[in-house]
Amino acid sequence: MTENKNGMTRRTFVKGALAAGVTAAVPAPGLLKSVFASGPSKGGALKLGLAGGSTTDSLDPSNFSGVFDQMTTMGLYRNPLLELDKNGELQPELVKEWHAEPGAKVWHFKLRNDVEFHNGKTMDAEDAIFSINHHRGEGNKSQIAAVVKPVxxxxxxxxxxxxxILEDPNADFPYILSSTRMPCVPAGTTDFEDGMGTGGYILKEWEPGVRAFGERNPNYFKADRAWFDSIEIITMADDTARTTALKTGQVDIINRPDRKTARLLGRMKGIQVINTPGGLTYTFPMRKDVKPYDNPDFRKAVKYSVDREALVKTILQGYGVPGNDYPVPAYVKYAATSIPQRQYDPDKVKFHLKKSGLQDEVVRLHVADMVYNGCVDTAQLWKEHATKAGMKMEVVKEANDGYWAKVWRVKPFCASFWYARPTVDWILSMTYVSDASANESVWKVPAFDKLVKEARAELNTDKRRQMYYELQKTLHDDGSVVIPMIANIVDAASDKIGYNPVAGNVELDGLRACERWWFKA
Known part of the structure; x- marks a missing residue:
């Protein structure tokens, strides 16, 4: 069993350089030779079996929601402007140099001049500007609309x-340009479904939620990436089907293997399990605008009703840590790790239920297998914990297909998950400010929004750290989301697959397995 133990370190990009202006010009990515094999070589037809696909998938970046959608950005069919490496630090991609003027309200970016889209057009500044603006504007439904709103x-x-040019200073702004939801597309694009981009593979066939097929781009601007001749991605929602497909050689890589059997899988001849400490955050948003979750004491009762240690042991099989009801993993700079860990406490459940006056209220938790591996089991165990604590809970198992469109942000209490973003500001701006399009818990608190904005503009490190502590403490104490566990990233592959140390921010090497990995010679 191969287990990659390379966790993320704190990023070092800013390092107090704001007052003098920030500059970055660093080596091109992908130069590190593999420690796992003799080195990459071109060739072979890669097949992936992935959970997380849906018939509602779209290649319009403003509509991205699933794994496949976002994977298309990360060197598959398209590229973001900047790359986030395995340590959570920025590297050049389409942008080769960037710097801020003193005060960090104005940022300058210089693009490569040798990159072509799949149709032969040279990528230039107009394309980059169009791609950012695609997520801007009044009423924009993109999940990163709130993140780029300060532009x-x-x-x-x-x-x-x-x-x-920004409304306020932002030391972290370049990180936004590494988003899985912000690929560079040709200026003026109106039909995004052909997958037109600058990526290592050219999309040839695509059926949303079923299958996608692409062939290597012969003009890819990275000589040390995109090793496979072709890539086929097959949506496989069922855990057993994915695992069987890997065991029998029908596919070469799968995501989200069943953690209950992952160690046994890794002992099989020809299989490797890739375990990377990271920030896969499982969230259970309670819509704050809907009864009974508008009641702060009822929300606290729900938070105390789950045994987090038991979930980590049973659901994650030890591949992770308990969550603490704020969405910032411990490795992210300014994470509020000093907040005491919330524990399962039946007495506090009873206390807050009584205080809320809602002792007879039934909590209905909406879940589906496709949200994450073990999601329905999580809900069933949680129901057992809640029942013992005196809370009435029902588990509603929803259909896998269309879950993100019909259940998430629709039902009052449901399952969700988020991969780690590299900064606290990004995490909070994307999902917890009032006008965030991905505000899954409908957390709308003007004072919270104000402090997020102030923290983003604060150039004093100590003051900024305290502001972010207060924001995370607010979510821990009063927020309308339960975060019971933060999982490692666990993928599985044929032992014929080679790779360098793996990123832990998102599954499948930061969703770049198609670009970074290769078949061993």
């Missing part, structure tokens, strides 16, 4: 250069 103006300063 005041984007100006072309040369054929391959542009600058971004």
């Amino acid at each position: 005041k103006e984007i100006l072309k300063t040369g054929k391959f250069e542009f600058k971004v």
Whole structure:
């Protein structure tokens, strides 16, 4: 069994350089030789069996929701402007240089001049500006609309250069350009479903929620990436079907193997399990605008009703840690790790239920197998914990297909998950400020929004740290989300697959397995 233990470290990008202006010009990605094999080699037809696909999948970046959608950004069919490496630090991608003017309200970006889209058009500043603006504007439904809302103006300063003017200082702004939801597409694109991009593979066939097939881009701008001749991605929602397909050689890579059997799987001849400490955050949002979750004491009762240690042991099989009802993993800079860990406490459940006056209220938890491996089992165990604590709970098992469109952000209490974002501001701005399009718990608190904005603009490290502590403490104490556990990233592959140390921010090597991995010679 191969277990990659390379966890993420704190990023070092800012390092107090704001007052003098921030500059970045670093080596191109992918130069590190593999420690697992003799080295990459081109060739072979890769097949992946993935959970997380749906017939509602779209290649319009403003509509991305599932694993496949976002994977298309990360060197598969398209590329983001900047790359996030395995340590959570920024590296050049389509942008080769970037710097901030003193105060970090104006950021300058310089693009490569040798990148072509699959149709032969040279990628330039107009394409980059269009791709950012695709997530901006009043009423934009993109999940990162709130993150780019502070952008005041984007100006072309040369054929391959542009600058971004912000409403307020933001030391972390370049990280947004590494988002899985912000690929660079040709300026003026109206039909995104052909997958047009600059990525290592050209999309040839695609049936949403079923299958996608692409062939290597012969003009890819990275000589040390995109090793396979072709890539086929098959949606496989069923855990057993995915595992069987890997065991029998029908596919070469799967995501989300059953953690209950992962160690046994890794002992099989020809199979490797890749276990990477990371920030896969399982969330259970309670819509704050719907009864009974508008009651703060009822929300606290729900938070105390789950045995987190038991879930980590039973559901994650030890591949993770208990969550503490704030969404920032411990490795992210400014994570509020000093907040005491919330424990399962039946007495406090009873106390807050009585205080809420809602002792007879039934909690209905909506879940589906496709949300994450073990999601329905999580709900059933939670029901046992809650029942013992005197809380009435029902588990509602929903259909896998269409879950993100019909259940998430629709039902009052449901299951969700988030991969780690590299900064606290990004995490909070994407899902917890009032106007965030991905505000799954309908957490709308003006004072919270104000402090997020102030923390983003604060250049004093100590003051910023305290602000972020207060924000995370607020979510821990009063927020409308339960975060019972944070999981390691666990994938599985044929032992014929080679790779360098794996990123732990998102599954499948930061969703870049198609670009970074290869068949061993």
